[in-house]
Amino acid sequence: MTKKVIIILSLFSLPLQTQATQITREDIGNRVQTANSYFDAGDYQQAVDTYLALIDGGHINGHLFYNLGVAYYHMQRLGEAMAAFLAARRYIPRDADVAFNINYLQGQLSDRLSAEVMDNFLNLVNYISSYISAKETSIFSLILLALGLILVTVFMFRRQLIFIFKLGILLVILAIILAILNHTKIHLARQWGAIKNAATAVRSGANPNSVVLFKLNTGAPLAIIKHANTYLKIELSDGRQGWVEASSVASFL
């Protein structure tokens, strides 16, 4: 019996022992430091290249996107800067500096558009979870599950604690709902980006012959709804939709 339990536990603990990282944390630290040194020296292009190389290498970090945005800002590439800050917001949603810089950048842009779209259930989920990242939500739901299971286990040994049992079941259900919502958010949430070029035409269709509905200026934040060849379907915070050339939009993951 004991042997069987040990075998089962070993099987489940196998993924925990895997070391999937190709680059070591020390190596990442060194490269981040190098990028920051470029930034301090005023070589913003080198800093951007180094940050982007880290991101392309699979190191996804909200602070890295934030630094990328600041470097782009100093290069006066406001569209890319806004897109990088919006990407940073996705991974570190409670960071005050990110909110600060988005707000600051918005104040400098011609189009007074917010970086929030609130028109359907999915966006409501987005809004509720805008203070917690996907990774944090996953860990939180796991903690809830563990807590719920512990309470259920306690009940097994103390049958008279019916309340504990009910609470445990509630926590388990909550953890499952949270995990499902998080999964939905990861797979269906809109990707945010920003306009790179001034007076970018937003068209009614995904081809250059379509009617120009309106124009957007550098840095205008937008949500990407759909990709079609070289065009992106976008939605703005004021509800307007249209198609823009993908090359005119900056967006990071």
Added chain:
Amino acid sequence: MVSLFSLVSVVLLLYAGTSLAGSFSAFVDKTEGTLADQFILTVEVDGKADSKPQLPVLNDFSATPAGTSHSTAWINGEFSSKVSYRYILTPERIGKLQIPSMSLVVDGKQIDTLPITITIKKELNTPPTITPAVFLEREFASDRVYVGQQVLETIRLHYRVDVRDVQLEDRQLIDFSAINLGKERHYRRAVNGVNYNVIELKNALIPLKAHDTHVPRYGLQVQIPSTTRHRNPFDDMWGDFFSTTNFVRKRLISKEFNLQVLPLPAPPTDSIDLAVVGEFNIEATINKRRLTVGESATLTLAVSGKGNLQGMQPLTFEFTDAKVYPDKPEIKMQKNWDTGLTSTAVFTFAILPDHEGELNLGEHTFAFFNPETGKHETATLDLGVIAVSAGKSEQRVVVGGRKDNMPAVATIKDIHRGQRLTVNHSLTAALRLRLLAIAGLLLVVCGGLYLYQRCTTRRVRINAYRDFKRCQIKDIVALDRAIRAYLCSKYGVRMSATRQEINSSLQTHGLEIKLQEQLDKFLQQLELILYASQNGANATKIITAGRALVEELES
């Protein structure tokens, strides 16, 4: 005889020839009148025309189509048709006015009409009828205004008979901008002892340039009952078909009005904005008087008063110790029937101090020209000071809302440093797998514990059941312990629980009432044997009953 016949034949042929030739003519009902009169122009086409006759360009009249009539006839076996086009002409000025010649090809021949001259005379200064059926009155609040100053124009249509179809005529105002002050008002009023119904209209006229000018006449057309039995053929036939009263169209025009428009006097200083004319007040509000560096205060300046602020230049501020971000000004104009136009302009500024200390906002002066006093005036406000303390290291900014339009910091925040940049924030597939593994592990542990607990309790219960069955009458204490151990194992009842506690616990587990009662009775009898020193004569019977009960519980 032959010569007489020939002469008659020639005359008849000539007559036939003339009767077959087409004609095109134009004539008016009268050739003299005043500005208050209307003239009916009739254009007749007799024959087959290539096109519909077109009115020439009329510089001195405004023309309104008044209908078309057709007539057909057979003359000497030939079909002929005549079409009459009628127009109502309204003269625009006094003098000899001309309707130019018109051309039309009729029956293949081009025919030109003769020009028509109509003489429009000045209205005679004969005293009007003391109590006319309908008349128009126009009043101006002043005959002397400054450029940009509004003057109220009141138009009153008085009538004491039934009137229909009141139509205002368009007028060309070149040197004025006219704003209607609202829907017309209806009331009754006595003029020369006769009660009239009055329709009153009011406009605010704003002169655009300084000169002595005539404010154009105001004209309207109205249908009033005819005083004669003659029926006007141009009246709406169907409209009056069932009516016993005939209505005629009448044009009413106001007199010309001479308005003296004065230029604005030169301002005392060059810095004064000349665009604003009226009587205005200025008010200021500031939402915060104490700030930290990096925080902003909102200053709102509201200019309001009688006059038009639409052309006003936005107010500006500059401080050496603070940045100022103006919001889009809101200028609203309200219409008031009695006082004319009043306006409100609201200017909002975000003030962002650069460093700590006391920021003196100083005085702000708003200059305007007051037409009532005929002088340039100023309204001055002391905006006071803002106390600025040292800034916080971080400030949370709310994204969205009105303050979005204003930058909240003077510069962008610096890059992040440290170990936090080395953590991977993405939810990678490996991480998901790990989290799933942990969840699975937890479930397995929990399930294992459940199974272990279930096995343990079952073992205890089986032992208790076995002990119970083996109990003899002399081991009545062991019997009690065994039944309690059994209940503890199966229902979580404490070993030392009283009968009441056991009952309530069994109730929560949903045990049948009958079984509960049996168990309670059994426990009571056990207690009697154990603690009341009762004779155990019935002990065998009790044990037998207890065994049956436990069998039932176990099943």
